[in-house]
Amino acid sequence: MPHDHHDHDHDHDHPHALLPPDPALRVKALETLLSQKGLIDPAALDAIIDTYENKIGPKNGAHVVARAWAEPDFKQALLADATAVVAELGFYGRQGEHIVVVENTPQCHNMVVCTLCSCYPWPLLGIPPAWYKSDAYRARAVREPRKVLAEFGLKLPEETRIRVWDSTAEIRYLVLPMRPAGTEGLDLQALTDLVTRDSMVGTGLPQSPA
């Protein structure tokens, strides 16, 4: 198979080598070809992008966490069957068909990774950030989670055990961080504003109230 236009120095028959080497042009070539064949609608692509840029993101997960902090019954239901609870809030969907929420305590800190690819709870947190998909995070989170957390500026007390969840199936994990001190009087919106994306992956903590 000819691929002399490509920068590979090896001989293999992967069809992707037929595409232009520049990735932006590669996408454009595929999109154009599939559109010509009547297989994709550019307006549908725009709708997909709009969904993950503007509609589905960490604010969904933050709402779930804040309610769990504020409402003991909600928290209990969430820990028992998160999929059902988040579905009622409208946060069910692609890459979030089976959700488990794991609770941080003074004894145990939870942290999520996908060593095999990039599994992440899309309906609650959106598209994963670059670091979550990086080789370094995938390789190191299971072997040296404390060093990785230090790179996020997080140092856990020695008495806190770490449990790293490797997302190897279709179960998607959301970390329920501990409620920060000094938040007793805050309403749901103020609590939601304290919840960071990284605190729900386990690589960070919620913000403290101003």
Place this chain on the structure above:
Amino acid sequence: MSRIHDMGGRLGYGPVQPQPSEAVFEQPWHARALAVTLAAGALGQWNLDMMRHARECLWPADYMRFGYYEKWLAALADMLVAQGVVCAQELRTGQAMGESPLATRRLSAAAVGPALARGAPSLRSAKAASPWPVGTRVRTLLPARNTRVAGGHTRLPAYLAGKTGRILMQHGSHVLPDSHAHGQGEAPEPLYTVVFDAADLWGQPERAGDEITADLWHSYLAPE
């Protein structure tokens, strides 16, 4: 036995570089790559396990030098040809040789919301008979491998092969990727979260008592 994607525990990587407030998509073409992949997936010519396997089957040097969405694009192009959705000639020239008979399945803009909301659940039976209750000590397959298809897709990471852990959760019966990725049907099996002691995986853990969990299918495991 493992492929290049099986990265858990590998040595030699530098620091993780968190960027707390980055854009959802770093480059406009990243967004297009994700959208083209999802829209093409909606044609129904492959499943998620097949697509994961296609990414894993990239040439290792390509896998390592490609960025995340470059892997997606390369696997999509390979899959489109493998499934006969487009032909190599069309990829080479960028010109369609006629409309596809699959055009009737094209995802419309109006169908995007419902399709993303519907997802693709892998649970097949919530009350699957699981002979091993929570707390059961189990040992994983050694080496990690697809026992049905030589060199095939599996979700048992190499770093967990031949290790002893304990069943922490039962998730009912889920589609088995080792079968589903190879057109051999869904073959659902009980799925468990298994917890391992870091000392059993790494010899010297960062801290005694730290743990790692993974979600593993019944046929990956045997009782201790």
